Amino acid sequence: MPKKESKDTELMDKVVRLARNRGFIFPGSEIYGGLQNSWDFGPLGAELKKNVKDLWWKMFVHERPDVVGIDANIIMNTRTWEASGHIDGFNDVLIECKDCHERYREDELDGGLKGTCEKCGTKAQFTSPASFNTMFKTNLGPIESDDNVVYLRPETAQAMFVDFPEIARVSRKKLPFGIAQIGKAFRNEITTGNFIFRLREFEQMEIEYFIEPPKTKENWEKYFNQWLKEIRRWLKAVGVDMERIKEVEIPKNERAHYSGRTVDIEFQYPFGQKELYGLAYRGDYDLNAHEKSSGENLKYRDLKTGKELMPHVIEPSMGVERTILAILLSAYTEEEVKTAKGDKEVRIVLKIPSIIAPYKVAILPLSDKPELRKIAEKIRIELGKEISVDYDATQSIGKRYRRQDEIGTPYCVTIDFESLEDKKVTVRDRDTMKQERVKIEELRDLLKTKLT
Numbered sequence: 306m307p308k309k310e311s312k313d314t315e316l317m318d319k320v321v322r323l324a325r326n327r328g329f330i331f332p333g334s335e336i337y338g339g340l341q342n343s344w345d346f347g348p349l350g351a352e353l354k355k356n357v358k359d360l361w362w363k364m365f366v367h368e369r370p371d372v373v374g375i376d377a378n379i380i381m382n383t384r385t386w387e388a389s390g391h392i393d394g395f396n397d398v399l400i401e402c403k404d405c406h407e408r409y410r411e412d413e414l415d416g417g418l419k420g421t422c423e424k425c426g427t428k429a430q431f432t433s434p435a436s437f438n439t440m441f442k443t444n445l446g447p448i449e450s451d452d453n454v455v456y457l458r459p460e461t462a463q464a465m466f467v468d469f470p471e472i473a474r475v476s477r478k479k480l481p482f483g484i485a486q487i488g489k490a491f492r493n494e495i496t497t498g499n500f501i502f503r504l505r506e507f508e509q510m511e512i513e514y515f516i517e518p519p520k521t522k523e524n525w526e527k528y529f530n531q532w533l534k535e536i537r538r539w540l541k542a543v544g545v546d547m548e549r550i551k552e553v554e555i556p557k558n559e560r561a562h563y564s565g566r567t568v569d570i571e572f573q574y575p576f577g578q579k580e581l582y583g584l585a586y587r588g589d590y591d592l593n594a595h596e597k598s599s600g601e602n603l604k605y606r607d608l609k610t611g612k613e614l615m616p617h618v619i620e621p622s623m624g625v626e627r628t629i630l631a632i633l634l635s636a637y638t639e640e641e642v643k644t645a646k647g648d649k650e651v652r653i654v655l656k657i658p659s660i661i662a663p664y665k666v667a668i669l670p671l672s673d674k675p676e677l678r679k680i681a682e683k684i685r686i687e688l689g690k691e692i693s694v695d696y697d698a699t700q701s702i703g704k705r706y707r708r709q710d711e712i713g714t715p716y717c718v719t720i721d722f723e724s725l726e727d728k729k730v731t732v733r734d735r736d737t738m739k740q741e742r743v744k745i746e747e748l749r750d751l752l753k754t755k756l757t
């Protein structure tokens with residue numbers, strides 16, 4: 306085990322380094338000394354993040370006739386958070402080491418109050434637990450007063466409940482149907498860290514899947530299990546290593562009182578097995594709570610019979626940044642290869658699925674000579690209309706291939722002097738490194754086939 310642990314720590318360092326050096330993810334506000342584990346996504350990170358979110362939307366909204374998407378406000382009426390229980394109950398419990406003053410979330414420290422400080426090693430010397438609400442508070446309008454306090458949403462879910470009757474009406478969907486949303490969420494976490502694992506500002510991809518009030522356990526379990534399968538399908542599609550995934554059944558005494566079943570989808574991160582996603586059966590708790598608090602009728606009305614009922618909900622909840630971390634850790638690969646001179650060399654390859662790769666194709670003219678550049682430019686413009694392409698005419702071709710391997714570009718297209726004669730280019734595959742000569746006029750169709 307210790308061997309794996311040290312290998313894993315190394316992996317984490319390597320992934321963080323690659324993310325930084327290649328412009329995927331770097332510390333935010335760095336010129337001012339950073340800001341407590343805030344991270345900015347650079348050019349490649351922004352592409353990767355966008356591709357992940359687009360694929361999620363494609364798989365769960367566009368490809369499903371029973372899910373519609375929304376894009377709601379981050380700041381909602383404060384009564385939302387009273388009704389949902391966040392104002393009273395969205396608390397973390399903080400304890401602090403009396404010796405070195407390191408702070409912990411009580412439930413996250415092994416052994417809690419009786420545990421050992423991970424920083425200085427002092428045993429069971431912690432301050433009494435103090436409870437903190439983790440919602441970010443601000444004021445609506447220029448004057449700070451108690452009656453204009455608002456919160457940045459700590460989850461995207463509540464808008465799907467509050468907007469439920471409106472969406473049911475305009476979408477004319479029949480139960481069961483889902484409402485999906487991708488967007489920012491904010492939590493004033495006691496401790497952040499482990500790169501992009503625990504952040505104060507992050508993005509969620511959530512679905513509230515509304516079903517008829519179930520008559521039997523099987524009635525809701527059927528949908529719950531369907532969503533478990535969907536989550537597995539999604540994880541495979543983005544290239545997460547399924548051997549590192551554990552589905553953990555949360556026992557009754559640890560899950561929310563209204564939840565009939567909760568499964569945490571956990572990932573074996575280098576710093577431990579931790580939550581990646583959550584899947585919960587929430588009953589009719591949320592809609593009931595908002596109906597009671599608002600005094601509005603939030604029931605679903607059957608279009609044919611006119612009968613009203615309060616739907617129950619299955620909620621798959623996924624964090625964007627935790628997904629990206631799991632993807633990077635799964636995709637990072639080192640391979641020993643032989644150089645043209647016969648020397649051994651380590652090749653770093655980010656083996657991410659093409660669909661989420663920041664660039665699908667890199668166009669690499671062998672030299673910067675105008676006649677090659679002309680062909681390369683033309684190809685770049687043509688392909689760039691349909692897919693994201695990189696263009697690189699600097700350094701040796703070997704170095705350029707390595708760079709594209711490291712950022713996960715599935716295909717490189719090389720234009721050489723022969724291309725001027727035979728009107729062909731070389732297409733190189735990231736994973737196999739196999740190269741094939743292809744007619745320029747057939748390039749677009751070939752790449753399209755390869756990329757689907």
Ligand code: ATP
Pocket residue numbers: 460492494501502503504505507509580581582583622623624625626627
């Ligand atoms: P944790 O126990 O790790 O604090 P949670 O159980 O509070 O997580 P949920 O409320 O279920 O998390 O949120 C749904 C998803 O949002 C999580 O599965 C995770 O992917 C993501 N998420 C939650 N908190 C954070 C955070 N602070 N930073 C990044 N992602 C987060």
